Amino acid sequence: MRENYRDLRIAILGGGTVGAQVAHRLLEAGDELGQRSGAGLELIGVAVRDLKAERSAPIPAALLTTDAQSLLVGADIVVELMGGIEPARSLILQALQSGADVITANKALLAEHGPELFAAAAKVGAQLYYEAAVAAAIPIIRPLRDSLAGDHVRKIMGIVNGTTNYILDEMDTKGLSFDQALKAASDLGYAEADPTADIEGYDAAQKACILSSLAFHTAVPLADVYREGITDISASQMDAAKRSGHVIKLLAICERLVDPITHQEGVSTRVHPTLIPRDHPLAAAHGANNAVYVEAEAAGPLMFYGAGAGGLQTASAVLGDIVSAARRHVVGGPGVGESTHAGLPSVPLAHVESRLQISVIVIDQPGVLAAIAGVFSEHDVSVETLHQSGAMGPAGSEQTATLVIQTHLASEARGQATIEALEKHPVVVSIAGVLRVEG
């Protein structure tokens, strides 16, 4: 790692929800992100349409400008979060041509003009990062681009649109009609005023186009992506799906296959409502969550799951790309990810607060429950649930019972002290087991 590397100059285009979050976090946590990057990260400005607009996170007025073009001059890293095709496309091309690395979350632009942008980047040796363009903070671009770069991806099936997943999940779990579920999605802010791009599958088709191009090393034209939305899904289809052990999901499917008609190897990219078995990993993606299922020749099936939208989540993916781009500038690789700048101490287990499930075998006699409960309260450990099961002692021995006690959060030290006290207590035959509880 070079010492005294000059600060990297970062320009953000777009001051909407994501842009404001990214700017805010760069200002708030810039030092830490700089340590992770191995370089100072200097936010030189945020290009916005309206200087006076309200922001989802505060940006100092001095950083705002309406002149996106001038902001690009001298920028090392340009973050495009305006959305839409123009002027985003021209600005990104200009930034790449000047040698800056570009980070974008613009799925429409990548689906329609990806090859042009990648070619412009390759020409000058700049890089284009776009982890946020598909499934927000769920890492899927990097796994496909890098982690699976030595494998042979066969098929991707992705729930990549949260709005439609929410609608279908409501129809499935609550028996709502499509219209009722769409209204619920609108009320919660999951659906936009004009929901066409989501419910007709246009958004998913753009993401499918990006994933298919990346996974199969092929420029898949958006026009080649088959697209069908979910507006025609009826309650009786949901019922029929249930009866046959399926659930209906809007899937983006990217498949490498031998064309059964031409016998040539090719790529099929399609978005349509799909029945999948209820025990398929994708079926567990509920609500507005996203999930991407990838089948690769050697890796086998993999799944990536999380929130696929949201300003904070998208900002997380953008910031990861900023740090990656900065590291590339500094060391030409991901190396400083192994930094230990935080140098945090290890917290001993005795200090950690846990919930414990303690199984105690006790002599089955009056007053035992009170005695055991007393041991917990003496050690200031609060009991969440207590379950007593029948006599279990070996034949001929004293009659015994098993108590399973689950505690509220308590420090391990207090928990262990409780267990020690239980072990010595006259009504306790033995401690049959202790487990910690999470989640």
Next chain:
Amino acid sequence: MRENYRDLRIAILGGGTVGAQVAHRLLEAGDELGQRSGAGLELIGVAVRDLKAERSAPIPAALLTTDAQSLLVGADIVVELMGGIEPARSLILQALQSGADVITANKALLAEHGPELFAAAAKVGAQLYYEAAVAAAIPIIRPLRDSLAGDHVRKIMGIVNGTTNYILDEMDTKGLSFDQALKAASDLGYAEADPTADIEGYDAAQKACILSSLAFHTAVPLADVYREGITDISASQMDAAKRSGHVIKLLAICERLVDPITHQEGVSTRVHPTLIPRDHPLAAAHGANNAVYVEAEAAGPLMFYGAGAGGLQTASAVLGDIVSAARRHVVGGPGVGESTHAGLPSVPLAHVESRLQISVIVIDQPGVLAAIAGVFSEHDVSVETLHQSGAMGPAGSEQTATLVIQTHLASEARGQATIEALEKHPVVVSIAGVLRVEG
């Protein structure tokens, strides 16, 4: 991308299951991996202990050597797959000092000597890749190192040992005792002759140490990792877990928290059997699968799921690291991942084979089923299931019934022709819906 870049020289240390697979794939698919890398990939040799040993995949005798040290000379990328501490540690240090990038799957070595290796790499600007060291082909190192590099990881809970997950899953789903489940794991090759490292949690502790160090930018000593195995888990504890709506998993938990005793921020890294709610995403990881659940401040909860072990799976992760390292040599970044060298044609949907679920509303009269079945067979589309539900016609109209027919695989063209014929058929009132079936 530079043209005519000289071939990158790759040395593999270790000819076991993973080493042989990686060598085999480099020889078989070297051209394609080279195109993805932007550089030729030349396998210069595989260092083995015994030249005559049987290999899990064929390696030409001319590439085998017992002299690992000499093999390092002139290598650009060194792949360490020997396992164990020495001589792996010394060879990796030697490779890094010579400026080579190193790829390793050696979790024991990283957990015990990670800081030394990372320091050696940083000193000369070389890189150390280790995606395969945790959860094999499930991308978890890269997402933590790069994708979440701009976020604040709070907690990781990972099922990172397939053997113990298989044993606990068998105990949970089949009611086996620990000993019975361990025997089943051994019979299937999931457990080694001496299963101590797995069932006592040593393997998971090494992985927890690696994840915690990476996620929290802190060198976590292996000695600070609390470790507890699963050998004491009893059938009655499994029962108690079920009763309380939990399942028992061996979790590697990495947590950034404020120490409740010292009030200092710190890291807790621990491996122990843990009760988690049955509807927790981690609970869906069955059999020998791995799953890693990550909570980050902005990204929210994420989960990564797949096969966490196996020669092919581990080789996939190693090959991804090889391509990543090669790209770094060529363009100083991931750029050529956007290559379109495959240039595959798009397969039109009409050519793709699908399974369809077709809901048909028919006049409820004798012979209808045979007539409908006839339409499918005329178009050479085979019916997998057929479900008929009661009369559903509007009041006063002809009596109708709904048939839900699920087909076997058939080309979209044949499927659509079937649907068109159905639409025109005199017994058909309407097609109520068509969905495709996957999985």
